Amino acid sequence: MKQISVVIVNYNGVHYLQSCLDSIYASNAENFVVDVIVVDNCSGDHSVEFIKKSYQQVRVMTNDLNNYVRAVNLGISHTMADVIVLLNNDTIVQKNWISGLVETMQEYPECGVVQSKILFADGTTVNSVGVNEIEDFYFKDTGFGEKDSGQYEFIKEIEFFSGGSVAIRRQCLEQVGNFDEDFLMFFEDIDYSIRCRKKGWKIYYTPKSVVHHRYHGTATTELSNYFCNRNRFLCIAKHGPSSLPRSIKSSHFFLNDDLNSLYSSLLEASKILVARHEDEVVHSTLCRLKKELLDLYETRKVYNFFAQLELLLGIRRIKIGIYDHAFHFSGGGQRYVAEMAKILQDKYDVTYIANKDMKLSQYMDWYNIDLSKCKLKILKIPFFEKINEYTINESAVLFEDNNPFDIIGDESLNYDVFINANMLSKVKPQSIYSVFVCHFPDNKRGRFFHVDDYTAIISNGSYTSSWIKKKWRLEPTHVLYPPVDMYNTESNSRNKKNIILSVARFETTGSKKQIEMARTFADMVSRDKILMKDWTLVLAGGTFPGNPYFDKVKNTVSSLHCNIELRPDVTYEELRTLYRDAAIFWHACGLKEKDPHRVEHFGMTTVEAMQNFCAPVVIDGGGQREIVEHNISGFRFKTLAQLQEYTKALVSNIERRYEMAKNAYERSHNFNMDVFKAKLEKIFDEIETELKGKPIAIRK
Amino acid sequence: MLDVIRSNFIRKIIKARKIIHAEGFFVFFRKAVRRLYWELRNKYWHRTNDDKMNYRESVNQATRYCLLKKTPTTNLADKNPKAVLEFLENLKKQIVEANQEKKP
Numbered sequence: 001m002k003q004i005s006v007v008i009v010n011y012n013g014v015h016y017l018q019s020c021l022d023s024i025y026a027s028n029a030e031n032f033v034v035d036v037i038v039v040d041n042c043s044g045d046h047s048v049e050f051i052k053k054s055y056q057q058v059r060v061m062t063n064d065l066n067n068y069v070r071a072v073n074l075g076i077s078h079t080m081a082d083v084i085v086l087l088n089n090d091t092i093v094q095k096n097w098i099s100g101l102v103e104t105m106q107e108y109p110e111c112g113v114v115q116s117k118i119l120f121a122d123g124t125t126v127n128s129v130g131v132n133e134i135e136d137f138y139f140k141d142t143g144f145g146e147k148d149s150g151q152y153e154f155i156k157e158i159e160f161f162s163g164g165s166v167a168i169r170r171q172c173l174e175q176v177g178n179f180d181e182d183f184l185m186f187f188e189d190i191d192y193s194i195r196c197r198k199k200g201w202k203i204y205y206t207p208k209s210v211v212h213h214r215y216h217g218t219a220t221t222e223l224s225n226y227f228c229n230r231n232r233f234l235c236i237a238k239h240g241p242s243s244l245p246r247s248i249k250s251s252h253f254f255l256n257d258d259l260n261s262l263y264s265s266l267l268e269a270s271k272i273l274v275a276r277h278e279d280e281v282v283h284s285t286l287c288r289l290k291k292e293l294l295d296l297y298e299t300r301k302v303y304n305f306f307a308q309l310e311l312l313l314g315i316r317r318i319k320i321g322i323y324d325h326a327f328h329f330s331g332g333g334q335r336y337v338a339e340m341a342k343i344l345q346d347k348y349d350v351t352y353i354a355n356k357d358m359k360l361s362q363y364m365d366w367y368n369i370d371l372s373k374c375k376l377k378i379l380k381i382p383f384f385e386k387i388n389e390y391t392i393n394e395s396a397v398l399f400e401d402n403n404p405f406d407i408i409g410d411e412s413l414n415y416d417v418f419i420n421a422n423m424l425s426k427v428k429p430q431s432i433y434s435v436f437v438c439h440f441p442d443n444k445r446g447r448f449f450h451v452d453d454y455t456a457i458i459s460n461g462s463y464t465s466s467w468i469k470k471k472w473r474l475e476p477t478h479v480l481y482p483p484v485d486m487y488n489t490e491s492n493s494r495n496k497k498n499i500i501l502s503v504a505r506f507e508t509t510g511s512k513k514q515i516e517m518a519r520t521f522a523d524m525v526s527r528d529k530i531l532m533k534d535w536t537l538v539l540a541g542g543t544f545p546g547n548p549y550f551d552k553v554k555n556t557v558s559s560l561h562c563n564i565e566l567r568p569d570v571t572y573e574e575l576r577t578l579y580r581d582a583a584i585f586w587h588a589c590g591l592k593e594k595d596p597h598r599v600e601h602f603g604m605t606t607v608e609a610m611q612n613f614c615a616p617v618v619i620d621g622g623g624q625r626e627i628v629e630h631n632i633s634g635f636r637f638k639t640l641a642q643l644q645e646y647t648k649a650l651v652s653n654i655e656r657r658y659e660m661a662k663n664a665y666e667r668s669h670n671f672n673m674d675v676f677k678a679k680l681e682k683i684f685d686e687i688e689t690e691l692k693g694k695p696i697a698i699r700k
Numbered sequence: 701m702l703d704v705i706r707s708n709f710i711r712k713i714i715k716a717r718k719i720i721h722a723e724g725f726f727v728f729f730r731k732a733v734r735r736l737y738w739e740l741r742n743k744y745w746h747r748t749n750d751d752k753m754n755y756r757e758s759v760n761q762a763t764r765y766c767l768l769k770k771t772p773t774t775n776l777a778d779k780n781p782k783a784v785l786e787f788l789e790n791l792k793k794q795i796v797e798a799n800q801e802k803k804p
Contacts, residue, residue, distance in 0.1 A: 182772040234772070268772050274784060275774040283787060290791060299799040306792050312771055315781040315788075395708065398715050399731040413796075447738035693771025 003033040004098055006085045007075035009068055011041040013089040014050050016214070021055055023092045032098055037078055038089075039063055039071040068185035072163075073178045085167045090214040092121075093165070100209030101167035104155055112172030112201025113193070116165035116209035117152060124148055127213050130158030130205045131190065136250050137236050137243065139190055142205075158205045159197075163189035165211040172201045180238075182272070186224055187231030194239050226261065229253050233269035241273050241281050245288035248296070259296065266293075267305065268693075271312045303413060304432045311416060311692045318348045318691060321415035321431070323408055324422045325392035327354035330366045332604065333439050336460070336482045337421040338367045343677050344684065345373035352376045353411060355384065355392050379411055394426045394443065403428070403448040416691055425451050433687055440464050440601045441471040455690075458683070461602045461623045478683050481626075483676035484668070486608035491580045493613040493661040498535045500647065501582035501614065503575065503605040504589060506543040506550040506568065511598045513588040514539050514553045520640045522560040524647065531651055537586075540567040540578055583657060584650055585609035587618040588643070596622075603627055610634070610668035613661040617646045633667035634660060 006024060010017060017038070024036060036058045040048050042065060051060050061078065063071040076084055083102055087093070097116065104114045118127040118141075128141035129152045141162055143152055166189070176195045179188045193203055229252045236244050244266075248254055253262035270289065274282050286306075293302045310316050324337055344350050352360065352374055360376040383404030384392055397404055409428040412418035418431035423438045426448040436454040441464070443449075451457070456477035459465040465476040500521065504512035521537040539557075543550040550568060557564045570578065587606050590599030602623035606616050610627070616634035618624040628634035635646035650657045669675070719728045776784065 182774065184770070271772055272774050275776050275779065279779075279783070279787075286787075286791060290795065294795070294798075299795060303792050303795045306788050306795070310785060310788050313776060313781070313784060315776070315785045395711075398712060399719060399728075399735055401731070401734075447735055695771060695773045 002031075002083075002102065003035065003081040004083050004085060004102065005079035005081040006034060006036045006087055006098075007072060007079065008036065008038045008087050008089050009041055009071040009075065010038050010043060010047050010089045011066065011068070012043045012045045012047070014043070014045045014047040016090045017047060017051060018054070019092050020087070020089055021051075021058065023094075024087075024097075027093050027095050027097045032102070033081075034098065035059070035079065035081060037061065037075045039075040041068060041071045042066040067181060069179045069183050069188045070181045072188075073181060076173065076178065082170045083167050084170065084173065085165070086163055087211070088164045088213060091118075091165060091211045094210040094212070097165075097209045097211060100206050103208060104204055104206040105167060105169060107155075108202065108204055110200075110202045111204045112169050112176070112196045112199075113161050113203045114167045114209075115158065115161040115203070115205050116211050117148075117205070117207045118162060118164045118211055118213050119148060121212050121214050123212055126152065128162040128164060129207075130156075130203075131160035131162050131193070133159065136247060137232050137240065138250075152205075153207045155204060155206050155208075158203050160190050160193035161203050161205075163192075164213055165209070167209075169201075172196060172199075175199050176201070182234060182268075183231045184227060186227040187235050191235055191238065194235075225252065230261070230265040230268070233265045234272055237269035237272040238276060241277050241285050244269060244273060244285055245292045248292050254296070263297070263301070263305065267308060267312060270309050274309070274313060300413060300430045304430075307416060308432055308691060314692070318417060318688065319415045320344060320348045320350045320417045320419060321353055321412055322350060322419045322421050323353040323412070323424070323427065325355055325394075325424050326422050327352065327363065328356040328358045328390075332482070333422055334363075335367050335369075336439075337419075337437065338363070338369045338371065339483050339673070339676065340419075340421070340680060341371055341374050342369050343680055345371060347684075348417075350374045351415070353408065354378055355381055356390065377411075379407060381405065381407055392424070394424055397426060397448065405448070409450075417687060420454070425449050429454055433691060435687075438464060438468055438476070440597060441468050442597060445472060456683075456687075462626050463599075463623045464601050467596055478679070480679055480683070481671045481676065482602055482604055483673040484604050484607040484611065484671050485673045486576070486579060486611045487672075488576055488580050488612055491612040493658045493665070496583040496613070496661075497581040498651075499578070499582040500535060500537045500584045500586055501578055501609065502537070502539050502541075502586045502588075503578070503608070504541045504587065506541050506547055506553060508547060508549045509598070510549050510552075511589055511593070512541065513591050514541070514549075515556050516591060516640060517586055517588050517643075518553065518557050518560060518564050520643055521564060522562045524644050525562045527644075528648065531648070535651065536563040536565060538565045538567055538578060538582065540570050540575065543568045579609055579612035579614065582609065582612075582614050583661075584647060585614040585616045585618070586643070586647075587616065587624060590619045590621040590624075591640070593621075600624060607668050607671045610664040611672070613665050615650050615657050615660040616664055617643060617650070627667070627671065628664070629667065632660075633663040 008020065021036065024034065038051055038058055039061045041063045048060055048062065051058050061074055063074055072086060083105060085101060101114050101116060105111055115130060117129055119125060120127050124147060126143035126146045126148050128144065130142040131139050132142050134140050139160060176199050180191050183191060196203060236247050251262060253265065273285060290302065293305060311318060322337060322341055324334060326334060341350050354376060357378055360371060360374065364371050381392065381404050389396060403426060405424065405426045409430055413430040415431045416433060418429045418434045420427055420436045423436065425443050428450040434454045436451050436457045438457055438459050451472060451474060457468065457474060458478045458480050459468055459476040460480065460482055462479060465479055468474055468476050502514065502517055506514060518537065518539065525532045554566060557566055585606065587603060593599050599622035606618055606624060606627050610616055616628050618628050618634060618636055620636035620638045624636060628636055630636045637643040637646055716728060719731065
């Protein structure tokens, strides 16, 4: 007896399978050894369990991803028969279905593929008796929708077959190869028909084999429309590359104004075009494609099309441009960006864009970060050069007709990913992918406000995110906490001195509240002299000569007559020692403030203290809420009375302080360099997928 | 906060006076009206991320799955990547040049 392999791909079709499988065994299967293979395409229903339970003679396989063509290939790879039949799961076969196919194949030795007569489920209307090209790579099922009144009752050679019910000769399969998995679903049969004929095989239709088909039983109409149109471009790129440019205007994507789908489909098609055809064909086709695209899209988008094609072909690395208008100033925001650049420079081509003369080596010295693989491009903004402003302040742009920052926007076109690292909201990004890094939404929406145009917004914490939503009505895409790395192996929770530490700049506006903290400490000492007698408050932080606020703090401290030390501009080593020795950490920035900008947006010093086993007592506001869990890894106070109460609780109960310091240490790991690096890499992996895509078939 | 408002306001007044002095009141008035228009436009008629999200949501899930998230496995095989890159770079250059010619 002749052996026949039947391959059925199933996706959430448990309700079709019983009738389909029963009909196969009820046809004249007794004359053949029928080996049925069902390949499950990541179904969410219980298809696999159902088959295993009800049809033990059926072999079941599971595909590792939802790709119809890949599932077909998987099924075929497990067949052994000389004739392999592909059948849709939403069909019911008629008597003599198998013998009809096999007999035709035996009758015509040059025949590589035979297609059955496919009727709709009503049994009287024709679905397909072959496929023919209407024009311009548009195909139609022959006989579609016609009443079956005997007009197709003869065997005939056809140009293309429909994969709904088809038999393939093994010799043909071996010569032509597998179905093309890039198609995912639809059009793979057209592609295969063309390849068969190129190899000299003929394709036949036979009315002796009949199936009833539920049209689009598995795939939705929207899904089939999308894939048919996308795959049409892929097919053209493979088999008729010179027609690609003129096929745009006749595509349904173009006619339905779905320019996004058109763009991505053409990119994929162009990739196939470049990879498969001679240089001459590629060059002339791409030049004509460029012209067609310029009619449809703005110049920037067409430029990005070819840039993205380079990435898709894998012929160069992703180019990242990091713009920092305050590059020539030293600050926390710049350090945050420098850490980003340091991580990204190994994998991508990173270029810094700055507005004032400066050397990258100087920048590296400031932050002690190796950025040797990065490049620096100085791009002076004529507007600020003219007014001789050293600070690039976007609020200086008041009544100008043209946006002075357009020069930066134009430059961004040279990069695949443009990162606006210091939240200059007037820069319009032109790159394929753009990232707006926001430390806090300082500006209002105004003229030349372009944050809406960025693909992604990265905020430095949930507090900033909430204000981006409130002020700009935008949803941040990612939260990326600043990396904090102040671990000290000498620090532990028990080896501490009676020091309460505060680390914050002596801001001229007094927003860090050093005076309030000093007064609170003095009040605590005066109320509880015995308990507080060995305790010292250390106020450390940066200042500058002639800082009026620092002088004010100094005067206040000297008038309070208690153990308060002022440590302005401490060195890194001194700071490490202070963190190591301090038992309690205070942070009060944002106390009694109504302006959200004056509340600490994140609070890196709190994390630094926590990494050194300091028990934190911090303000209940801003970014501190994300860092310190109240009563677990520290305390959060709303008033100065609460600050006193919580501090007293820690001073009087040493065991509790130890426990809280340990919890704080554990908590601090959420904000360290490893977490920052992992999150940043994850974000850029996603960006890379967005730019380059992931290969369709990934073997597990 | 008051300081910030005051300093912004003073800066605007100084700038306005400069423009009136240099270019006349009419030019200043035109610029001021245009600025006001942009301020209001950006405040009330801007495109928000919600709109973008809605658009993205409206695209079928499987369609989005294929919008370049999955790309053909084809590789360059025997092609010279440098030559391909050179050609594409040249094409991009032509696009930029053509665009610059269009600009007055």
